[in-house]
Amino acid sequence: xxxxxxxxxxxxxxxxxEARLRCSPMKGHSHVYWYRQLPEEGLKFMxxxxxxxxxxxxxxxxxxxxxxxxxxxxSILRIQQVVRGDSAAYFCASSLGVTSAGEQYFGPGTRLxxx
Amino acid sequence: ELKVEQNPLFLSMQEGKxxxxxCNYSTTSDRLYWYRQDPGKSLESLFVLLSNxxxxxxxxxxxxxxxxxxxxxxxxxAAVHDLSxxxxxxVVYIQGAQKLVFGQGTRLTINP
Numbered sequence: 047x048x049x050x051x052x053x054x055x056x057x058x059x060x061x062x063x064e065a066r067l068r069c070s071p072m073k074g075h076s077h078v079y080w081y082r083q084l085p086e087e088g089l090k091f092m093x094x095x096x097x098x099x100x101x102x103x104x105x106x107x108x109x110x111x112x113x114x115x116x117x118x119x120x121s122i123l124r125i126q127q128v129v130r131g132d133s134a135a136y137f138c139a140s141s142l143g144v145t146s147a148g149e150q151y152f153g154p155g156t157r158l159x160x161x
Numbered sequence: 162e163l164k165v166e167q168n169p170l171f172l173s174m175q176e177g178k179x180x181x182x183x184c185n186y187s188t189t190s191d192r193l194y195w196y197r198q199d200p201g202k203s204l205e206s207l208f209v210l211l212s213n214x215x216x217x218x219x220x221x222x223x224x225x226x227x228x229x230x231x232x233x234x235x236x237x238x239a240a241v242h243d244l245s246x247x248x249x250x251x252v253v254y255i256q257g258a259q260k261l262v263f264g265q266g267t268r269l270t271i272n273p
Contacts, residue, residue: 088263
């Protein structure tokens with residue numbers, strides 16, 4: 047059973063470009079979380095999605111960031127007009143659900159560098 | 162709003178010594194996790210603690226949970242160099258999305 051997959055693993059963008067980060071959850075998981083880790087810091091929650099629905103986006107910056115989890119295909123975190131401060135590691139996690147058995151399994155992360 | 166604090170943030174110790182990392186959190190939760198992260202890598206799940214008084218051990222690491230004090234500890238026994246990493250505790254925010262709220266991390270360096 048493959049784990050959570052993220053791609054690309056490393057992404058370099060110039061200021062003003064768009065970044066698209068993809069996350070394929072574990073087989074059978076329909077809940078996806080995105081977290082951001084700035085250098086030398088802990089992970090911070092960004093958004094929680096179920097298939098075709100955004101459930102909680104309280105950690106997402108109000109502008110330039112969006113997320114989706116379509117019925118078919120991976121979840122995508124999109125950052126428009128990137129700035130240097132967006133440089134970070136972005137991790138996605140998936141789970142079976144939100145009960146006490148709903149442990150989140152983390153992917154390998156995408157390291158975004160904005161030049 | 163749930164806040165999670167770890168201390169110390171940096172820990173340098175010699176092989177063979179014992180030490181403890183502390184994790185305090187501010188509001189009620191039903192799950193606490195400990196993770197290990199090596200530089201440039203993802204998170205490796207070490208322990209999940211579900212109830213008051215829970216204690217789990219794996220090799221030289223032992224984690225415990227006191228839900229009344231809202232405190233978890235990660236104890237390292239007879240440290241070895243391979244345990245050098247950053248350790249995070251994370252608490253489930255039980256309202257709504259069940260998101261994880263992470264501590265700042267403890268960077269552990271074990272010197273020969």
